[in-house]
Amino acid sequence: MAESNVKVLGTWASPFVMRVKIALHLKSVRYEDVEEDLLAPKSELLLKSNPVYKKIPVFFHAHNPICESLIILQYIDEVWTTSASSILPSDPYERSQSRFWAAYVDDKFFPALRRLLIGATEEDKKAALAEVVGGTVVLEGAFGELSKGKAFFGGDNIGFVDIALGSLLGWIEVIGKQCETKLVSEAKTPRLVQWADCFSAHEAVKDVLPDVDKLADFGLKLRAKILKALAPTN
């Protein structure tokens, strides 16, 4: 069903934007896709709608802007309620577990992944790699707990944690190739490997995850931009 006044301000390469699109696909909500160029100065719309962080994604519903991807996901889940496509579980304890693991992805796993991408020295990269691989092992354990033998963290269907972690799969592959390591490996995390395949093939996901070569190319440009910004000026 077409929804007016539903807009996503973001970019094809951002995993945080991908989360929002996956959630909307899951709920069969049509939206306007507004592309922000991360390599160019920030747009007026972005600066106006997210004055606090000036970051994408920004989700618009009936002209109300909502920021922070995990907050957006919960909003989408609460507005478009069909039990068939519930993003968070209904039980409060299970909800707290889903929130915990999504927060782990954002607060621990993603920063380590980012450090691995932009690591300037071999030492930085080595430390970041150990953290990322350690993180995948922790997430393998979480998968065991949450999935209860089913295909996804969310059980029979994809849920909050699947979307939070799954949106990073493109970058995980790109960064892994750069380091010549499989970050999600069969040896250490067999269940996650299987989960990654199921997630990527899901109806709501497959058109959202970007082409890995295109992402790799973008990754090089983004890394250069970040390192230039971090470099001390004389």
Add this chain to the structure above:
Amino acid sequence: MAEEVVLLDFWPSLFGMRSRIALAEKGIKYEYKEEDLRNKSALLLQMNPVHKKIPVLIHNGKPVCESLIQVQYIDEVWHDKAPLLPSDPYQKATVRFWADYIDKKIYDLGSRVWKTKGEEQATAKKEFIESLKLIEKELGDKPYFGGESFGYVDVAFIPFYSWFYAYEKCGNFSIEAECPKLIAWAKRCMQKESVAKSLPDQQKVYDFILQMKKHFGIE
């Protein structure tokens, strides 16, 4: 079966205070267990193996970690008394945004105020005051962040009031001079029993911070 609620905590923890307040708002009886963070208990390590941090809320033997997740859990389980989050999805998103801002910005900037000195501290102080002013703007003329009633953002932020004196002494500035509305709001919150009983004395917090500075070799 009787509800069994345990909170693993550490008295000056801003995060632990949130859960204490939420539990008190709902009138829930619980067992408070003080942790020695230099010698973490087996229970803490078992209940929070991922982060090994307090607070940990244990409800009928099952752990919930991360303070804002605990507050939302408490609000959802004991939903028939003193609602903390609004029911409207857009308002919910707004309160979640500001609670998250408090954790991402205010907490880190406040830490830098007491942990650093000189040039670094001056910068931290400036950014900290800016972040307080931003949240003061969000409060506006409302009695609470939650509007007419005490809510989620109030719970998330009021613990910081117990640390204000320490920040002020370490940074040599007055928060009331910069953000009078925030202080008025804080004093209003302190009138509530749930808050007054959950926050430690400001002098005690300052003494603790001085000990921490000595321990870390900061001035």
